[in-house]
Amino acid sequence: METTAISANTKWWNGGKSPFNVEYGKLMMWYFLMSDTFTFGAFLIAYGTVRFSSTGWPDPNEVFRSYPGASEGAHAPLVFVSIMTFILIVSSVTMVLAVHAGHERKKKEVAKYLIWTIIGGLAFLGCQAWEWNHLHHEGAWWGSNPFLNSDGTASTTNFTNFFFTITGFHGFHVFSGVIINIVMLIMTLVGTFDKKGHYLMIEKAGLYWHFVDLVWVFVFTCFYLL
Amino acid sequence: MEHSTTYVDNAGHDNHGGTKEIWRTFWILLVLTLVELALGFWMIGMPDGSLRLAIKGSIIILMMAKAFYIVSYFMHLGSELKNLIMTIIVPLIFLVWGIVAFLYEGNSYKTNRLQYDKYQKESSQLKAEPKAEEKTEEKKPGALEQ
Numbered sequence: 201m202e203t204t205a206i207s208a209n210t211k212w213w214n215g216g217k218s219p220f221n222v223e224y225g226k227l228m229m230w231y232f233l234m235s236d237t238f239t240f241g242a243f244l245i246a247y248g249t250v251r252f253s254s255t256g257w258p259d260p261n262e263v264f265r266s267y268p269g270a271s272e273g274a275h276a277p278l279v280f281v282s283i284m285t286f287i288l289i290v291s292s293v294t295m296v297l298a299v300h301a302g303h304e305r306k307k308k309e310v311a312k313y314l315i316w317t318i319i320g321g322l323a324f325l326g327c328q329a330w331e332w333n334h335l336h337h338e339g340a341w342w343g344s345n346p347f348l349n350s351d352g353t354a355s356t357t358n359f360t361n362f363f364f365t366i367t368g369f370h371g372f373h374v375f376s377g378v379i380i381n382i383v384m385l386i387m388t389l390v391g392t393f394d395k396k397g398h399y400l401m402i403e404k405a406g407l408y409w410h411f412v413d414l415v416w417v418f419v420f421t422c423f424y425l426l
Numbered sequence: 427m428e429h430s431t432t433y434v435d436n437a438g439h440d441n442h443g444g445t446k447e448i449w450r451t452f453w454i455l456l457v458l459t460l461v462e463l464a465l466g467f468w469m470i471g472m473p474d475g476s477l478r479l480a481i482k483g484s485i486i487i488l489m490m491a492k493a494f495y496i497v498s499y500f501m502h503l504g505s506e507l508k509n510l511i512m513t514i515i516v517p518l519i520f521l522v523w524g525i526v527a528f529l530y531e532g533n534s535y536k537t538n539r540l541q542y543d544k545y546q547k548e549s550s551q552l553k554a555e556p557k558a559e560e561k562t563e564e565k566k567p568g569a570l571e572q
Contacts, residue, residue: 219507220507221507241521245521249528249531253533254536278463286459289456290452300444348554353553353554413500417493421489424466425469426485
């Protein structure tokens with residue numbers, strides 16, 4: 201800690217100041233993200249429960265094996281989803297750089313990194329749209345599962361139902377995040393934050409965007425790797 | 427009495443390490459992801475067994491490590507006050523309970539059904555009829571080598 205205002209024996213619970221030492225909006229963003237964690241946690245636990253109660257499950261390496269421009273019989277498991285993961289990690293980095301630039305009140309830098317973050321988010325959404333479209337053409341959708349279990353037995357529609365519901369819910373979060381970032385970009389460019397004297401709003405948007413990346417870490421592992 | 431909303435402005439605390447720390451975290455995340463992917467590739471076609479289970483366990487540990495780096499460094503939770511950290515982290519204990527209880531329940535459902543429902547047991551072992559055109563490339567056990 202480089203600030204002198206906080207010492208080890210500050211009495212945080214004696215009243216008169218926030219025991220969390222953050223502004224109201226940021227604290228509420230944290231609580232919102234915590235509640236969202238429970239939503240996604242419940243989704244993923246439901247997925248795990250159904251998977252554990254099933255006698256067979258499709259092999260993700262057989263299902264997710266294509267990429268844009270690939271031939272019919274292409275067999276490239278994990279390749280396309282690695283690219284999607286990479287895009288999201290990079291966009292998380294550009295977001296944190298935007299927050300960092302905001303602390304130093306460099307308007308141009310903030311705008312630049314926000315634009316990169318928005319591009320990353322749109323690229324991710326594009327990848328997901330392609331993947332959904334590809335799977336849909338193979339006959340996969342809610343209530344329809346063309347993939348056999350990995351041991352060759354008939355599968356249920358649980359696999360596709362969970363896949364489309366959870367990646368869809370995550371994709372919707374990415375979409376909201378892109379909208380929020382676009383709003384932040386506009387507010388930066390018109391000078392709202394300069395008038396306010398701080399860029400703390402970028403920080404809150406950043407928390408949301410990192411959360412989206414965080415959820416993808418779990419979704420990616422649970423659906424594509426395990 | 428006016429409600430006080432002041433807080434100690436320590437926005438500077440997020441900046442220690444600066445962009446250097448951001449890039450360091452990026453490289454850590456990238457390496458962890460690459461290791462995860464390498465383990466994922468290694469697992470392809472591996473029969474069920476303790477090795478496969480161990481790899482899956484390692485992937486989950488790596489996943490938790492990635493989550494830690496994102497939350498701690500990108501979201502700066504690591505440099506917040508302990509009060510804030512605890513109010514976010516402690517409720518997540520419910521998820522630990524949820525994972526253990528529900529996965530156990532799911533597994534128990536499967537085991538009991540296979541034990542007491544003979545029809546379920548037999549039908550779960552039947553191989554699906556290959557669909558006319560889309561499953562032709564899949565080799566069946568005992569098929570002639572070409």
